[in-house]
Amino acid sequence: AKKAGRSCFRFYTAAIQEKASRHLQLVNALRVALELQQFSIHYQPQLAMAGGQLVGAEALLRWTHPELGNISPAEFIPVAEDCGLILQLGEWVLRHAVRQARQWRDQGLALVMAVNLSAVQFRQPDLPALVARILQEEGLPASALELELTEGVAMYDPQQAIAVMNVLHEQGVRMSIDDFGTGYSSLNLLKQFRVYKLKIDQSFIRDIVTDPEDRAIVAAIIHMAEKLGLLTIAEGVETAEQHSWLRAQGCNELQGYLFSRPLPADAFAVYAQQHQPA
Ligand code: C2E
Ligand code: CA
Numbered sequence: 001a002k003k004a005g006r007s008c009f010r011f012y013t014a015a016i017q018e019k020a021s022r023h024l025q026l027v028n029a030l031r032v033a034l035e036l037q038q039f040s041i042h043y044q045p046q047l048a049m050a051g052g053q054l055v056g057a058e059a060l061l062r063w064t065h066p067e068l069g070n071i072s073p074a075e076f077i078p079v080a081e082d083c084g085l086i087l088q089l090g091e092w093v094l095r096h097a098v099r100q101a102r103q104w105r106d107q108g109l110a111l112v113m114a115v116n117l118s119a120v121q122f123r124q125p126d127l128p129a130l131v132a133r134i135l136q137e138e139g140l141p142a143s144a145l146e147l148e149l150t151e152g153v154a155m156y157d158p159q160q161a162i163a164v165m166n167v168l169h170e171q172g173v174r175m176s177i178d179d180f181g182t183g184y185s186s187l188n189l190l191k192q193f194r195v196y197k198l199k200i201d202q203s204f205i206r207d208i209v210t211d212p213e214d215r216a217i218v219a220a221i222i223h224m225a226e227k228l229g230l231l232t233i234a235e236g237v238e239t240a241e242q243h244s245w246l247r248a249q250g251c252n253e254l255q256g257y258l259f260s261r262p263l264p265a266d267a268f269a270v271y272a273q274q275h276q277p278a
């Protein structure tokens with residue numbers, strides 16, 4: 001048993017070392033990636049339930065490393081958060097997504113640009129000033145920007161988070177809660193959050209057609225949101241059955257592969273041509 005225990009331990013440390021060296025590799029690669037412009041943004045359509053028009057776009061970061069290939073944001077965002085590079089990277093995404101929204105506006109395509117914000121960015125006292133500066137420099141009205149926050153933003157200091165939301169709200173920026181239902185925020189906090197939309201996490205949407213518990217959760221979120229005067233958007237909608245069930249429940253907006261994958265800007269513009277209100 002002792003022997004097995006030891007080799008098990010060895011295996012365990014090897015796995016940790018491997019993970020640590022990948023982490024280190026990514027930290028180093030991230031540092032140069034910003035300078036070398038290895039990042040790009042894909043945009044995923046957000047559609048109104050009623051009418052099916054395009055109402056928004058979610059900006060999703062993409063990283064193609066010359067040797068490591070495409071690296072998922074689910075892997076590199078946490079690394080960027082650990083080493084502090086998320087601040088630079090987050091500012092890069094915000095500026096470029098806002099610039100893109102402005103360009104589309106100039107071409108007659110008005111939509112809300114949703115940008116993911118890390119809890120680390122949200123903790124910066126100068127965040128509202130940074131957002132205001134970027135909007136002003138890029139010439140986009142605040143009402144055309146939505147910041148997607150996870151419930152984790154409130155983990156560090158709920159009162160500070162609420163104060164920052166109040167300032168952003170006064171500036172006219174919209175805020176939504178991403179991955180709603182998976183985090184820790186209490187209903188009491190939700191009441192104090194200056195958000196206008198809940199993004200129902202895709203883990204609840206996946207099995208809504210077959211799983212009565214997921215159905216109960218999603219229905220409860222939609223109905224609660226309605227009563228609180230908040231909009232709801234379902235993420236990860238992949239099937240027509242999910243779509244029609246969500247419609248019957250009164251969910252307001254939709255996002256998912258059923259409609260479109262996240263697209264490079266030019267492909268998004270083509271998609272938009274076909275889904276604009278007449
Ligand atoms: P998220 O914000 O929850 O984004 C939704 C994720 O679901 C995206 O993955 C999107 O491509 C994927 N998705 C959309 N529709 C479907 C669908 O119908 N089915 C399935 N299975 N997946 C769908 P992606 O682009 O890999 O991003 C992963 C996560 O990385 C994001 O989750 C977000 O937390 C983070 N992320 C991406 N870009 C940024 C960014 O610019 N800043 C920050 N802070 N985080 C980002
Ligand atoms: Ca998101």
Ligand code: CA
Nearest residue numbers: 178179199235
């Ligand atoms: Ca999400």
Ligand code: CA
Nearest residue numbers: 178179201202
């Ligand atoms: Ca997520």
